[in-house]
Amino acid sequence: MLKAKALIIGKNPYNKENENYSNIKIDGYPTKNVAFLPYVYKDSYNKNSIITYRRIISFIKGKLLSCEEINQLPDPKDIAKDFMKKGVFFINESEFKIDENKSLIIGNNDNNELKYDEETEIYCFGTDAIKRFETYTYLNKVHNYPHPSPKNNHSFWKKYDNRYSSQNYTKDDKFDSSFLINTLK
DSSP states (O other), rough: EEEEEEEEESSSOOTTOOOSSSOOTTTTTTSEEEEEEEEETTTSGGGGGGGGHHHHHHHHSSSSHHHHHHHOOOOOHHHHHHHTTEOOOOEEEEEEEEGGTTTTEEESSOOOOOOTTTTOOEESSSSHHHHHHTTTTTTEEEEEOOSSTTTTOOOGGTTTTOOOOOOOOOOSOOOGGGGGGGGGG
């Protein structure tokens, strides 16, 4: 049985249709896929272009990494294996169930079990991961963050994304009611 010192929780595996990268798979891992860390098909591919990876790896390092720094990091699979040895697991919320009575996360990879306890640091990225752990009040080390997806432009990612660009939205305007159709009046 594996013991988790830290869990980094995402939502779903990378899209299978992607032409440049997919999901890392590691023998003995609690889930079929490693969350956030991509398996890149060609060594020459610019890993900095994978926004989710760029944001997560900079967050873990605790600083904004340049494109060059990200591309000089070890292979993401090696990163995942090294973290696994330290008891740190990157898992997707969609790939496990929780047995609260036994404090176990049961993954979808040959039912490898992952033991956690109140000392386990749990980093939840995105609404689905956050909701998954919000009822476990005895877990006092749960940290909640916006998902690192390119679809999420939350200002939190500004300090971890070397290509971050903000979008300003109109705040106090409302839809002109003269355009309403009869069924919505």
